[in-house]
Amino acid sequence: MVSNLSDYKTEVHNDWCPGCGDFGIVNAIQMALAEMEVPRDKAAIFSGVGCSGKTSHFVNVYGIHTLHGRVMTFAQGAKLANPEMTIIAAGGDGDGLGIGAGHFVAAGRRNVDMTYIIFNNGVYGLTKGQASPTLKLGLKTKSLPEPNVNQAVNPIALAIASGFTFVARGYAYDVRQLKDLIIAAVKHRGLAFLDVLQPCPTYNDINTRDWFSGMDNINEMTKKPQPRIYKLEDTNYDPIVHIDSQEEENEKLTQALIKSNEWGEKIPTGIFYQNELIAPYDQRIADRIPNYLENPPSVQEITSNGKPITDISRMLDSLQI
Amino acid sequence: MSSIDLTWVIGGPQGGGVETAANIFAGACAASGLKIFGKREYYSNIKGEHSYFGVRVSDKTIRSNVNGVTMLAAFDAETIFRHADDVFNDGAIVYESDLVPMKIEEVPTLDHDFKKRLVKYLTSKNKSLTIQGTLDAAKERGVHLYPVSFKTILSNLADETQNPKLRGMFRMLNVLAVSVSLGILSLPSDTLLKSVESIFSKKSQIAEMNKHAANYAYNFATAKYPKYKYQLSPIQKEPDTIMLQGFQSTGLGKIVSGCRFQSYYPITPASDESVFMESNETFDVENNRPGSTMIVQTEDEISAIGMTIGAALTGTRAATCTSGPGFSLMSEALGWAGINEVPIVVTLYQRSGPSTGLPTRHGQDDLQSAIHAGHGDFPRIVYASGDMEEGFYDTAKCFNFAETFQMPVIHLMDKFIASTVATVKRFDPKKITIERGKLLEKIESEDYKRFASSPDGLSSRSRLGLEKGIFWNTGDESDEYGHISEDPENRIFKMDKRATKLEFALKTISKEDQATNYGVSEFCIISWGSTKGPILDAIDMLKKEGFAIGFIQIKLLQPFPTDYIKSLIKGSKTIIDIEANHTAQLGSLLNEHLDQKVDYYIVKYTGRSMTCTEIYDSLKKILQNKAEKRQVLTYGV
Ligand SMILES: Cc1ncc(C[n+]2csc(CCOP(=O)(O)OP(=O)(O)O)c2C)c(N)n1
Ligand code: SF4
Ligand SMILES: [Mg+2]
Numbered sequence: 001m002v003s004n005l006s007d008y009k010t011e012v013h014n015d016w017c018p019g020c021g022d023f024g025i026v027n028a029i030q031m032a033l034a035e036m037e038v039p040r041d042k043a044a045i046f047s048g049v050g051c052s053g054k055t056s057h058f059v060n061v062y063g064i065h066t067l068h069g070r071v072m073t074f075a076q077g078a079k080l081a082n083p084e085m086t087i088i089a090a091g092g093d094g095d096g097l098g099i100g101a102g103h104f105v106a107a108g109r110r111n112v113d114m115t116y117i118i119f120n121n122g123v124y125g126l127t128k129g130q131a132s133p134t135l136k137l138g139l140k141t142k143s144l145p146e147p148n149v150n151q152a153v154n155p156i157a158l159a160i161a162s163g164f165t166f167v168a169r170g171y172a173y174d175v176r177q178l179k180d181l182i183i184a185a186v187k188h189r190g191l192a193f194l195d196v197l198q199p200c201p202t203y204n205d206i207n208t209r210d211w212f213s214g215m216d217n218i219n220e221m222t223k224k225p226q227p228r229i230y231k232l233e234d235t236n237y238d239p240i241v242h243i244d245s246q247e248e249e250n251e252k253l254t255q256a257l258i259k260s261n262e263w264g265e266k267i268p269t270g271i272f273y274q275n276e277l278i279a280p281y282d283q284r285i286a287d288r289i290p291n292y293l294e295n296p297p298s299v300q301e302i303t304s305n306g307k308p309i310t311d312i313s314r315m316l317d318s319l320q321i
Numbered sequence: 322m323s324s325i326d327l328t329w330v331i332g333g334p335q336g337g338g339v340e341t342a343a344n345i346f347a348g349a350c351a352a353s354g355l356k357i358f359g360k361r362e363y364y365s366n367i368k369g370e371h372s373y374f375g376v377r378v379s380d381k382t383i384r385s386n387v388n389g390v391t392m393l394a395a396f397d398a399e400t401i402f403r404h405a406d407d408v409f410n411d412g413a414i415v416y417e418s419d420l421v422p423m424k425i426e427e428v429p430t431l432d433h434d435f436k437k438r439l440v441k442y443l444t445s446k447n448k449s450l451t452i453q454g455t456l457d458a459a460k461e462r463g464v465h466l467y468p469v470s471f472k473t474i475l476s477n478l479a480d481e482t483q484n485p486k487l488r489g490m491f492r493m494l495n496v497l498a499v500s501v502s503l504g505i506l507s508l509p510s511d512t513l514l515k516s517v518e519s520i521f522s523k524k525s526q527i528a529e530m531n532k533h534a535a536n537y538a539y540n541f542a543t544a545k546y547p548k549y550k551y552q553l554s555p556i557q558k559e560p561d562t563i564m565l566q567g568f569q570s571t572g573l574g575k576i577v578s579g580c581r582f583q584s585y586y587p588i589t590p591a592s593d594e595s596v597f598m599e600s601n602e603t604f605d606v607e608n609n610r611p612g613s614t615m616i617v618q619t620e621d622e623i624s625a626i627g628m629t630i631g632a633a634l635t636g637t638r639a640a641t642c643t644s645g646p647g648f649s650l651m652s653e654a655l656g657w658a659g660i661n662e663v664p665i666v667v668t669l670y671q672r673s674g675p676s677t678g679l680p681t682r683h684g685q686d687d688l689q690s691a692i693h694a695g696h697g698d699f700p701r702i703v704y705a706s707g708d709m710e711e712g713f714y715d716t717a718k719c720f721n722f723a724e725t726f727q728m729p730v731i732h733l734m735d736k737f738i739a740s741t742v743a744t745v746k747r748f749d750p751k752k753i754t755i756e757r758g759k760l761l762e763k764i765e766s767e768d769y770k771r772f773a774s775s776p777d778g779l780s781s782r783s784r785l786g787l788e789k790g791i792f793w794n795t796g797d798e799s800d801e802y803g804h805i806s807e808d809p810e811n812r813i814f815k816m817d818k819r820a821t822k823l824e825f826a827l828k829t830i831s832k833e834d835q836a837t838n839y840g841v842s843e844f845c846i847i848s849w850g851s852t853k854g855p856i857l858d859a860i861d862m863l864k865k866e867g868f869a870i871g872f873i874q875i876k877l878l879q880p881f882p883t884d885y886i887k888s889l890i891k892g893s894k895t896i897i898d899i900e901a902n903h904t905a906q907l908g909s910l911l912n913e914h915l916d917q918k919v920d921y922y923i924v925k926y927t928g929r930s931m932t933c934t935e936i937y938d939s940l941k942k943i944l945q946n947k948a949e950k951r952q953v954l955t956y957g958v
Contacts (some may be wrong), residue, residue, distance in 0.1 A: 077631025106620035303578025
């Protein structure tokens with residue numbers, strides 16, 4: 001049975017600004033879930049706080065709209081307790097790379113089998129357009145009184161350095177590619193990161209849809225705009241670590257870092273890096289707790305007729321006088 | 322047979338085996354049927370600063386420490402400088418004889434303030450500013466001195482066993498000190514040897530070496546010294562006795578009551594519990610597959626509580642465990658759990674604040690913080706345990722409260738309980754019940770509403786992964802489905818719904834669980850948490866002198882059991898509040914909720930737990946009408 005796309009949509013009124021890139025992202029999420037036919041009750045969207053944070057209310061699966069910056073903490077806890085769930089965390093660039101940057105790095109170290117999508121719009125949308133951690137140094141978006149004084153963080157490079165095992169970039173207005181990237185991210189065994197370039201027509205008047213499609217950069221000969229966005233899959237770029245060797249890993253990490261630095265005239269999208277040879281967190285736990293995956297926290301029986309059934313007698317025996 | 326009640330203290334540099342020695346001592350006494358109440362004090366330091374362990378031993382039930390030391394065992398100078406004055410006049414000091422010429426200024430870890438007091442004291446006694454002078458002052462009071470050259474014992478032992486390595490095994494000094502002490506106190510040596518064996522059970526070679534040393538030192542002491550006034554002798558063992566440390570009590574309580582997920586960030590004195598749980602992460606389950614608890618060490622306490630909430634949303638019993646600084650970081654998420662009605666348990670092992678305060682010292686500093694942490698009005702339960710037995714059984718109650726009333730529960734414990742070692746009756750899991758409230762196993766309806774209206778404020782609770790159970794949560798105010806709503810009428814509905822749950826909780830939680838009534842009389846103590854033990858012991862001491870004092874231990878602190886407490890104290894004329902913080906945090910709750918005001922306050926905020934002796938002294942002053950309204954206790958090194 002092919003799932004219906006409409007099954008994954010809620011009737012909640014969407015109050016994003018007209019033309020906001022967020023619409024493309026939420027559509028891509030819904031399309032990906034439908035295409036993968038993930039049962040609605042076996043999926044959950046966790047979101048941070050910001051314009052992007054509202055995403056969970058628009059998808060008709062379990063939806064947990066958490067705290068500003070903390071989305072990954074809630075999402076990982078849920079996934080570890082119930083590994084059967086398909087979990088997608090979604091949040092803003094301020095959410096994940098500003099206030100939540102510590103959790104971002106720590107999540108990379110764990111490599112929990114789930115997906116994290118950052119809505120990268122260069123601004124703090126919901127608080128009216130302050131600079132986000134991804135806004136480039138010296139840029140002055142619409143509501144900034146002065147140009148940005150901070151260097152921008154490179155989300156792709158940070159994800160790679162933190163240990164994410166799938167690192168990709170999408171573009172909010174290329175919903176089809178984005179949908180495919182989300183599917184690849186969800187299917188990836190380990191923690192997947194998706195940096196989604198998300199124009200915010202209200203506050204980011206620099207990295208606009210027109211800018212991404214190169215409207216300011218007309219080819220003299222063809223008189224056509226030269227799009228900044230291009231796809232890695234259209235080049236001979238191979239993001240995958242195929243063999244478990246230091247050399248192979250070095251090569252793939254280095255090329256991904258170099259690619260991640262590309263910005264300006266040419267902006268790559270697609271998968272930068274993927275390594276399934278690193279054990280996901282559940283595997284590391286299963287090495288210690290052999291039946292973890294069959295009997296994870298959320299399905300364990302803890303009581304019979306209101307009485308505990310956990311046997312702690314051995315622990316008590318060891319304390320017995 | 323004369324009764325036994327003595328306190329043995331061993332001190333030494335942190336990391337020097339003080340704890341091992343104390344465990345050997347306590348283990349030997351406990352194996353002889355004696356009751357143990359021991360307490361560890363240490364600096365926020367890993368190696369070198371002074372730490373000590375006081376073990377009180379008795380043939381009767383004891384629940385606290387006393388002022389004073391019966392026998393001090395010291396293999397470093399600092400222990401003598403710091404504790405000699407605390408030894409009873411008829412007490413004893415067993416010490417390394419090489420230390421005698423040491424001067425105060427030769428001990429770099431003696432802090433400025435203490436040094437000043439020590440110099441003043443020794444000067445007033447006309448004594449030299451050395452170990453010699455300190456010991457002379459003690460001797461003058463009648464203290465028995467037992468100079469022992471532990472180093473000579475080591476080298477004799479090395480010769481005898483032809484094991485020259487032993488000569489430099491200073492780590493063994495602690496075993497020697499215990500053994501000489503037990504020799505002087507005449508506890509039969511077989512219990513000592515068994516205790517040594519069980520402490521080193523994981524390393525058989527080391528166990529053998531230490532047993533040999535223990536036996537040698539024990540025989541040395543019994544051969545050399547005449548019978549000392551205080552003696553230890555075995556008594557009839559009570560069946561089903563366990564000896565444990567406080568942090569293990571809540572850990573065991575969590576495992577047995579079905580906590581299957583705990584996330585934490587390291588902090589003293591809370592993280593010992595999580596480490597203990599991780600060491601016991603798998604276990605058997607009756608008629609079931611083996612079970613396990615997932616323990617996750619997170620990047621900070623914000624993540625710890627976030628993960629706990631995430632796990633709880635899947636229907637898993639989930640908890641986190643922290644101390645003051647970590648709890649402060651958790652406060653935003655606590656409110657999220659409140660507004661989304663997520664059952665989580667936060668075990669809060671309090672220590673001395675504010676800020677990092679006295680990081681390794683005791684305090685009941687966080688009652689008001691537990692009640693008020695987080696912005697906005699949301700319901701929570703704050704529940705305080707008085708000792709490790711309560712720690713075990715109350716943990717199960719806290720999970721029941723969390724799931725029944727669908728709100729965060731803060732379980733207050735503290736450093737005093739965490740680092741107490743005591744003999745207690747073996748915990749009985751059969752006394753525990755597990756109540757999961759309106760947690761759903763199955764849903765029929767096609768229109769599930771997570772926050773559906775109900776008279777008691779409680780809606781059926783789905784969990785992530787349940788068929789037809791899809792719901793939404795948000796930190797924003799939300800409608801019955803959990804979608805954002807700023808509608809004023811909905812706001813009233815949701816605020817009232819959450820508040821109703823708290824009223825329902827207060828009606829539902831039994832009186833016995835709200836507070837423990839140890840008898841009410843004209844004078845009545847009201848207190849909470851770990852002051853319980855020293856208060857009960859102090860009351861017993863007064864009872865022997867013909868004084869009656871009532872005592873109510875409040876366990877449920879939020880919602881406050883106003884009606885029950887009012888009904889209990891109706892007959893009391895004088896209310897005495899006892900607690901280990903500066904502002905009398907319970908006292909202000911009492912004054913807020915009760916008609917009768919607190920008459921006397923007994924507080925302590927030195928970072929050291931209260932002893933029964935000092936509570937006894939201050940109560941006596943009140944009974945004799947000689948007390949100030951507020952008495953501040955100060956005992957303890
Ligand atoms: C602890 C905390 N601090 C501040 C805020 C206010 N706040 C709400 S959204 C937001 C920033 C949102 O920016 P971003 O994460 O980039 O999301 P966007 O709106 O751009 O999607 C801030 C600072 C908050 N909700 N919580
Ligand atoms: S402020 Fe920007 S990010 Fe937020 S909804 Fe409007 S366009 Fe989208
Ligand atoms: Mg943003």
